[in-house]
Amino acid sequence: xxxxxxxxxxxxxxxxxxxxxxxxxxxxxxxxxxxxxxxxxxxxxxxxxxxxxxxxxxxxxxxxxxxxxxxxxxxxxxxxxxxxxxxxxxxxxxxxxxxxxxxxxxxxxxxxxxxxxxxxxxxxxxxxxxxxxxxxxxxxxxxxxxxxxxxxxxxxxxxxxxxxxxxxxxxxxxxxxxxxxxxxxxx
Amino acid sequence: xxxxxxxxxxxxxxxxxxxxxxxxxxxxxxxxxxxxxxxxxxxxxxxxxxxxxxxxxxxxxxxxxxxxxxxxxxxxxxxxxxxxxxxxxxxxxxxxxxxxxxxxxxxxxxxxxxxxxxxxxxxxxxxxxxxxxxxxxxxxxxxxxxxxxxxxxxxxxxxxxxxxxxxxxxxxxxxxxxxxxxxxxxxxxxxxxxxxxxxxxxxxxxxxxxxxxxxxxxxxxxxxxxxxxxxxxxxxxxxxxxxxxxx
Ligand code: FES
Numbered sequence: 322x323x324x325x326x327x328x329x330x331x332x333x334x335x336x337x338x339x340x341x342x343x344x345x346x347x348x349x350x351x352x353x354x355x356x357x358x359x360x361x362x363x364x365x366x367x368x369x370x371x372x373x374x375x376x377x378x379x380x381x382x383x384x385x386x387x388x389x390x391x392x393x394x395x396x397x398x399x400x401x402x403x404x405x406x407x408x409x410x411x412x413x414x415x416x417x418x419x420x421x422x423x424x425x426x427x428x429x430x431x432x433x434x435x436x437x438x439x440x441x442x443x444x445x446x447x448x449x450x451x452x453x454x455x456x457x458x459x460x461x462x463x464x465x466x467x468x469x470x471x472x473x474x475x476x477x478x479x480x481x482x483x484x485x486x487x488x489x490x491x492x493x494x495x496x497x498x499x500x501x502x503x504x505x506x507x508x
Numbered sequence: 509x510x511x512x513x514x515x516x517x518x519x520x521x522x523x524x525x526x527x528x529x530x531x532x533x534x535x536x537x538x539x540x541x542x543x544x545x546x547x548x549x550x551x552x553x554x555x556x557x558x559x560x561x562x563x564x565x566x567x568x569x570x571x572x573x574x575x576x577x578x579x580x581x582x583x584x585x586x587x588x589x590x591x592x593x594x595x596x597x598x599x600x601x602x603x604x605x606x607x608x609x610x611x612x613x614x615x616x617x618x619x620x621x622x623x624x625x626x627x628x629x630x631x632x633x634x635x636x637x638x639x640x641x642x643x644x645x646x647x648x649x650x651x652x653x654x655x656x657x658x659x660x661x662x663x664x665x666x667x668x669x670x671x672x673x674x675x676x677x678x679x680x681x682x683x684x685x686x687x688x689x690x691x692x693x694x695x696x697x698x699x700x701x702x703x704x705x706x707x708x709x710x711x712x713x714x715x716x717x718x719x720x721x722x723x724x725x726x727x728x729x730x731x732x733x734x735x736x737x738x739x740x741x742x743x744x745x746x747x748x749x750x751x752x753x754x755x
Binding site for chain 1: 671676677678679680681682683684691692693694695703
């Protein structure tokens with residue numbers, strides 16, 4: 322434990338991002354009530370909450386490490402693993418579910434050996450599920466690197482994810498792309 | 509004339525009796541010898557109110573309330589027994605049994621387990637639910653103690669005694685819902701948890717066989733959860749109760 326604390330101090334000096342977290346902690350006067358907000362700030366800066374980062378927050382706020390870990394794992398918005406280079410989110414909300422989004426998730430899971438929430442070993446793809454994206458008229462919906470894809474099929478999504486991962490691939494046809502706002506008008 | 513301030517009158521299973529303001533339903537019931545089953549509650553620790561085994565019916569509407577976390581009020585009408593309460597307690601127990609891997613015959617706490625005796629008292633002879641049979645690894649990395657998560661019911665007594673009495677706060681609950689589990693420090697093995705003082709208070713308050721002294725064999729566990737009352741009373745009032753009293 323002592324060794325680990327020493328490690329964290331080492332990071333804090335070397336990595337400017339820790340300084341940015343510390344600025345927030347100072348601004349909130351090391352208030353323990355600010356734990357959730359501090360974790361949000363830390364995740365915004367680092368992209369995810371590593372054990373070192375959580376240990377750093379615990380030390381600075383003088384909180385038990387187990388409490389920080391407990392809070393970080395309670396809320397869905399906190400990520401403990403770094404997100405992959407590319408993101409695929411499949412909506413499993415009611416409308417998309419009825420339209421067969423589970424089989425899209427199943428297809429992708431099988432192909433890439435991932436459960437929802439996981440990232441491939443090479444760090445290239447993160448598979449997520451969400452409910453709901455508010456584009457039910459387009460069900461089933463996926464989001465590939467921030468782009469909403471309408472009326473998906475397991476094979477179609479698989480192909481698109483393949484193209485997203487292949488650096489030489491063309492982007493999906495513009496016709497397939499629909500901004501979330503347009504979704505409300507389309508039925 | 510006696511001082512009647514802070515005294516209130518209520519009815520407990522049809523008996524009219526007096527209670528003091530600030531008491532909980534559970535305290536009043538225990539004072540009058542009325543048994544109410546509890547699991548997460550432990551005298552001397554803060555109230556958690558998560559297991560819901562201590563439910564009673566309150567008022568003419570028979571609203572369900574946890575006895576350990578409900579303060580008494582004037583004219584309160586409390587029922588501690590009814591077919592509905594029996595069914596409710598039994599369902600909670602069945603869910604607890606189905607959720608972990610509780611095999612009493614090979615458990616260190618056999619015959620000294622609060623979960624087992626609550627089930628026996630509730631007449632729970634079988635579980636109607638499908639067993640979840642989770643895969644959970646035993647943590648035997650600590651020099652003196654072992655944690656078997658298969659027997660953990662997430663009562664958080666260990667979390668609270670470590671935080672409130674020992675002051676170390678080694679334990680906490682990570683995750684939520686069915687993935688909730690007990691962790692030490694930043695989810696490290698117990699032996700690696702630098703904040704642990706090896707005091708063993710968590711072990712002595714565990715209601716099941718989840719925490720035990722290394723080398724304990726089947727049925728050998730002996731608990732002394734009254735240590736919590738002794739320590740907190742001594743700290744607060746400088747009164748040292750003899751061991752074996754309190755709880
Ligand atoms: S003993 Fe009251 S909720 Fe657990």
